[in-house]
Amino acid sequence: MTSLAAAKSAPRAVRFNAAVVLMFAVLALVPLAAAFGPESYVLGLVTRVMVFAIAALAVDLLCGFGGLVTFGHAAFVGLGAYTVAIAGAHGVTDMTITLPLALAVSAAFAYVTGTICLRTSGVYFIMITLAFGQMAYFIAGSLAPYGGDDGITLPARSTLFGFAVFGSDRALYYATLGFLLASYLLCRAVVYSRFGRVFRGARENSTRMATIGFDVFRFQRVGYVIAGCLGGLAGFLLANATEFVSPAYMSWQRSGELIIMVLFGGLGTLHGAIVGAASYLLLEEGLAGLTENWKLVFGPMLVLIVLFARGGLVGLAASIKARFSRE
Amino acid sequence: MSLTLLLVQTLNGLQFGVLLFLIAAGLTLVFGVMDFINLAHGVQYMLGAYLAVMFYALTGSFVLALILALAAALAFGLLLEFTVFRHLYDRDHLEQVIATFGIIIFLNQGVKTVWGAAPLNLPIPDALAGVVQIMPGLTYPVWRLVIIASGLVVALILYVLVSRTRVGMLVRAGATHARIVSALGVDIRRLFMIVFGFGTMLAAFAGVMIAPILSVEPGMGDSVLILAFVVIVIGGIGSMRGAFIAALLIGLVDTLGRSFMIDILRLVMPPSPARTVGPALASMLIYVLMALVLYFRPAGLFPAKGRS
DSSP, rough: OOHHHHHHHGGGGGGGOHHHHHHHHHHHHHHHHHTSSSHHHHHHHHHHHHHHHHHHHHHHIIIHHHOOOOTTTHHHHHHHHHHHHHHHHOOOOBBHHHHHOOOOOOHHHHHHHHHHHHHTHHHHHHHHHHHHHHHHHHHHHHHHTTGGGGGGEOSSSSBTBBBTTOSSHHHHHHHHHHHHHHHHHHHHHHHHHHHHHHHHHHHHHHHHHHHHTTOOHHHHHHHOOOOHHHHHHHHHHHHHHHHEEEEGGGSSHHHHHHHHHHHHHOOSHHHHHHHHHHHHHHHHHHHHHHHHHHHHHHHHHHHHHHHHOOOOOOOHHHHHHHHHOOO | HHHHHHHHHHHHHHHHHHHHHHHHHHHHHHHHHHOOTTTTTHHHHHHHHHHHHHHHHHHOOHHHHHHHHHHHHHHHHHHHHTTTGTTTTSSSSHHHHHHHHHHHHHHHHHHHHOOOOOOBOOOOOOGOSSSEEEEEEEEHHHHHHHHHHHHHHHHHHHHHHHHHHHHHHHHHHHHHHHHHHHHTTOOOHHHHHHHHHHHHHHHHHHHHHHHTTTTTTHHHHHHHHHHHHHHHHHHOOOOOOHHHHHHHHHHHHHHHHHHHHHHHHTTOHHHHHHHHHHHHHHHHHHHHHHHHHHHHHTTTTTOOOOOO
């Protein structure tokens, strides 16, 4: 009975499928192919894609499964990045300290702001998360000892027990891939779990969940903290990838981009967030290489995707597949 | 922290608040009546400023430029409504955000391509270019007073329109019970179009009026857009009265905060940290205000009745 219920409540798109395995296989093989081309450029670009994919996973967890549209998630990325930068400025570069610290700072920020934000819902939730995102943005800009508005350069990438494990771009690439895979599996586990069922149920009808006897607020706050930690992890990796941190990481446009990535790929599918982050950043990169006025193409493209490709790229792929299987 | 400075900054705050009201009024109408999040509202303000600069260069008259810019902005707004927005009204908020974000990206780049990335200027009309003496030792630019006055006049007109006319009655009804209004035989699409066109014109009007004292540049609508959202959320979505009060509140809090935050902090801490913390706290002030308002009144200060 319970296993039947679990199977039924599992969203179809989240099941393991060949496409997800293929996606990670391709990501694992990119460095081999990159060795034949402009290696550091390709590795840098795809590392960036995977970092934002982790942040997009967090946004998908909140928006797609919890119905909590967060418009300030870039703040968590920035918090993670700034933790690394500030610790680095004080000579602490070992990730046995900086990574847990980045996660703890993000979790604490998520717990405090989540307690306030989750009192509201709908558009008001969007705006209050934006408010906290902006506060974090302005605080970062005022950190005069750490670069202020101009940002700060990292003294070195993080080390592990004193070893420069992020020394080569390839090592950082595989570490990021590992973190992305772990984040993806974590999100899957969360969504499938009993906790995840309550969390998703609150999106469908929070009054009903409360009536059954769940403290919806506490479940949502735990979800918010998990998503905040994932954002902090992405920030930790972003700081290491770019070796530079600035308040621009926290601007509201960044938060908007994270939502766009998730919608691009397909809301509430998890792997859609990864596909979305990849297609958004690669499209941006590709168009920018073609013409200086790439935004004239990119803007209308977003409009067309909303108007004609509901469910994002993952939804588009599914509907094409359905059409072929019918014939 | 002299009295004259306080007075000048209060006037500046009022002027900023009035400007925010002009933008937020259209936004709250569109949001309240159509349940449509229009991020592209900020670029319509920018477009108003650019069009005024263009028409001023063509005609050499500020009044003509104002009229032509408003007409052109209205036409463009209706074109957007017809081609894109109309298809988004029954979509969910996220999709509206993405599509209108796409329009922001397009138009910001569009004005850069057409008019260049360098900031442009619109001269103040000669008759209103001077300063006026408010009290001994205190002069104030006439144009800023004109902005305040025109904003208050618009607010009054809006009040009369919304509370005294038939269209206003439909707008108020539409903000709370759009389906019932539609079921009673009102052409809700036409009502939407009127409201949307009107909101676009108000944003463009704000852009034209502010153009002489700000530089007209790509992206000038983005920061104002976020502030306008803060205003309508604090005021309560769909409430014109709430938008007016919240706009003045935000304008005053932001302007006075930026001028006096360092002095205020000096009362409680040594000067050097006050100088570091002050500007950051001043920038954050309105967001802190919004978080506080939403914490205690999750639907804003003046929630439109009947909205859940």
